[in-house]
Amino acid sequence: MLRKASMDFDMNKMQEMLAQAQEMQRTMDARLAETIVEADAGGGAVRARMNGKKELLNLTIAPSAASAAASDITLLEDLIVAAVNAAARKADDASKSNAASMLGGLGLPGF
Secondary structure (H helix, E strand, O other): OHHHHHHHHHHHHHHHHHHHHHHHHHHHHHHHHHOEEEEEEOOOOEEEEEEOOOOEEEEEEOHHHHHHOOOOHHHHHHHHHHHHHHHHHHHHHHHHHHHHHHHHHHOOOOO
16 A cells, blocks of 8 residues: 555656656747847858747848859858858757756756
8 A cells, every 4th residue: 555655656746747847848949939049151241040949030141142142153052051050050059058057957967
């Protein structure tokens, strides 16, 4: 009988922990959706704006870069890729920072 009560307690504790983890995930997703990062390439010729969930929000191409692309589209493509990748790295950093701030209070090793 004592063993049954102990197992019920453990299951209740596990359910509570799961609910807390789910709430933390929802909070993290909301924070990442609100986090905005920007990066540019080619000295500002191309600028990418992205949220913390790595959703590309805006891509700006300077008029001078657009006109130069008429003769070398490959360069413009490379600048776009570079700006988007740089923004994605910043989004990764923001995600890690948010996770560390949320999990740091739990006293887990490595956070």
